[in-house]
Amino acid sequence: MQLTLTLNGVRCTDEVQADTTLFTYLREKGCLSVKCGCETSNCGLCTVWLDEKPVLSCSVPALRADGKKVTTLEGLQDEAAEFGAYLADEGAEQCGYCSPGFIMNVLAMSRELTHPTEQEIQEYLAGNLCRCSGYQGQLRAIRKFLAAKGGCV
Amino acid sequence: MYTARNYVFADSPEHAWELNQKKTNTILSGGCWLRLGRRRYDTLIDLSKLGLNQIEQTDTYLELGAMVTLRQLETSPLLAQYFGSYFSDCTRHIVGVQFRNCATLGGSVAARFGFSDIVTALLPLNCQVHLVKAGWLPFTQYAAMPYDRDVLTHIRIPLQKHIQVVYQSTRNTQTDLPTLTCAASCCDGRISLALGARSSRPSLLHGNTQSDLLQEAEHLTYVENMRGSSAYRRHLAKILIQRVCTCLEGGQHPCS
Secondary structure, three states: EEEEEEEOOEEEEEOOOOOOOOHHHHHHHHOOOOOOOOOOOOOOOOOEEEEEEEEEEOOOOOOHHOEEEEEEEHHHHHHHHHHHHHHHHHHOOOOOHHHHHHHHHHHHHHHHHOOOOOOHHHHHHHHOOOOOOOOOOHHOOOOOHHHHOOOOO | OOOOEEEEOOOOOOHHHHHHHOOOEEEEEEOOOHHOOEEEEEEEOOOOOOOOOOOEOOOEEEEEOOEEEEHHHHHHHHHHHHOOOOHHHHHHHOOHHHHHHHHHHHHHHHOOOOOOOOHHHHHHHHHHEEEEEOEEEEEHHHOOOOOOOOOEEEEEEEOOOOOEEEEEEOOOOOOOOOOOOEEEEOOOEEEEEEEEEOOOOOEEEOOOOOHHHHHHHHOOOOOOOOOOOOHHHHHHHHHHHHHHHHHOOOOOOOOO
């Protein structure tokens, strides 16, 4: 079946199977920042934006993205590098496997919430699991990142 | 993960209903639960191009489309205007923001899971559901009905004056499925209280006082599973009933 979408600003048309997930499609398109973790819609590793909203690409059928705008980390490289530097400064990147999904969700949060509280940050990011960091370094990085952007907690 | 041969965007609710009469086809709502299964489907029926993702207001009710996401429920200014933090309280513990941007109201309601925060929250609100063939039904009737192949399109929540609502749940960890859910509304001194995550379907109780509700809750079934024993859930039910009644007495969640 034919799928047409805008991937990181580039219009793409491809043939996909009915049961292809957006995750599989994006990996096949070379967006290797999109990773698979739990396959039970829990871990947030596969987070991408669908029409600017963060979604789990492992749970979205590729065909549902037809006509929509999909953004992965590859499409936000400057911003991702900027926040990634805060993660590195706080020693919060660790193995790095969860970082792309985590960064996508932090950037979505920074657009959606103005001046989020500590609780709002924790609730927004509850769907991003990290087995290395214990989350404290990540929270410090977010606070500093938001403060630098004028959206401090 | 499921497999499927065809994918169809329904042209109309009636088209979706026709396609859904074949047992090997299925409605694709959010797809979050469906993906956990390994079934083979002939056709996935996608409702996402039917404009069912709107929350609309009339003089007497709010009408929510089946494809409204849980995140929309959580953040809708309209729902917040009439129900305070009620819908935020019943959705914000469900996995994460990304999941709630995928999962839909219709998927949660049509599946009628016993653990559903959404079904528990809608039960005390005197809602109605719209099915393509059956038309409008009371939500309480729909919640108790056996599964069939009709297609849910809308839910109406009446705007009742002087109604108060409160939602509470307990979980072993923050984003886990709930161990027990409890939602209550109070209108003219009459309390309607739903208890979920304790059997295959949530139950709705009615009473004028906390003791009426505690007495009724004693007669319910409380299942035992990996999230809690039957005795633990029975005990939690008393606690949550006391908490929601205290909130209602304190007028903490009045609706305008």
